[in-house]
Amino acid sequence: MTWMSGPLAAFDLETTGTDIETDRIVTAAVVRLDPDGTVARERTWLLDPGVVIPEQASAIHGISTERARRHGASPATAIEEITAAVAEGMASGTPLVVMNARYDLSLLDRECRRHGIEPLGERLGGAPLPVIDPLVMDKHVDKYRKGRRALHALCAHYGVPLDDAHDARADAVAAARVVRRMGEKYQPFGVMSLPDLHDLQVRAAAEQSVSLQAYLRRTADPAAVVEPAWPLVPRRP
Template sequence: MKVADPCGCFPTGRHYPGIAHLLKVRAVGVASELDAGIAWMDHPIAFLDVETTGRNPATDRLVEVAVVIGRGGEVLARQSWLINPGRPIPAESTAVHGIKDEDVAGKPSFVEVADEILAALAGAIPAAYNASFDKGFLLAELERAGVRPETPPPAMRREVDWIDPLTFARELYKKEESRALGDMAALLGISLVNAHRATDDAEAALRVLYALSKDPRVPRAYGSFIQEQRRLLRVQDEARARWRRPT
């Protein structure tokens, strides 16, 4: 849906003559500095992936962050940071991503690299696979670090929706047993050699998004894409709530 800013209109809904040029229409959830009417693929997209000490952003910490930038179907840049979480990495977390205490010994803390990470995300549509996880950890770490830039990137602004290919994978591949990143990459013929390492996961997620975009059910315009993603998320959340409802 699109929301029009307050303006004077006739009862018919038609605007008063001579003020059409003053009207601004914004698509909910989009970054205001990016044109909602053009193809999202024509905007820079910053895919974020994080590896952590656990699953709770309130108590766990980041140990690796990667940002992969894409535009027009191509990968333009990759950046990654190993981060010292200031605590031991649990064995069960190391079993997932392979990062050990000795790998982050002597590495910077999050606050020391926060500005670099935000610079990598600047001016781009934020994105992640299962975005609520990565977004939650990024915002929690920024809040703990007290990082509040005067001009925060779209990824840091809570009103900006992140692109999440998982939402569309669940819709377009409903019959698949799993829509986990590794399974979707394999299904779509995308290489993912070092699964659960941040750079490899972020790039694979970007390539999965580009592959999914070939389906005509995926909107091309940035604003339309975000509105459809919002609609699908509501439908999927309602379906999960019904599954969990006691009988």
């Protein structure tokens, strides 16, 4: 029996921006998919992040500051619920699929600390695992493929429908289905043990960061630094 024959959990955030240290969660989804890809359970959240949502972010996910303030839950309440939902699935051994896990899991960690909530890693007694990140895995198994690696591009490449991109629930479900397609297509990815698969991604993410950093230093910024840690970026002093 492999992870491909069991359920998957998936997690996604839509946010106010792209900085894990300063940006905030606007919407979130935690879903559980059966082995056949159907959604067995789901929870979604709309938060009032407590700050103005930039127009650029609103244009992507469709949530305005006014809507978030009027209909969103208090961030402390919602972040506790989100973290508890993610922790529950991971504590049971269900692999967690997160597209660009380095961002979503790190931002959730910072939001927990901002609001005095026990972070995911502390609830689990260590770094979150097992995590499966379709972005890291796609770059690893198909290193030289040209084109974008955003979720909508991965869905198109692997034949997974994505009808409502940048909706947290839709993105979470699509990411999990992409991972299953990858597991079917590439071996030994689909038959690896979850600890081995997680460790592979730790190494792959670090190698990808080194490669990107070298490219940026050659072509754009000689001082560019690309974070190698995965799936959680440690807090800096």
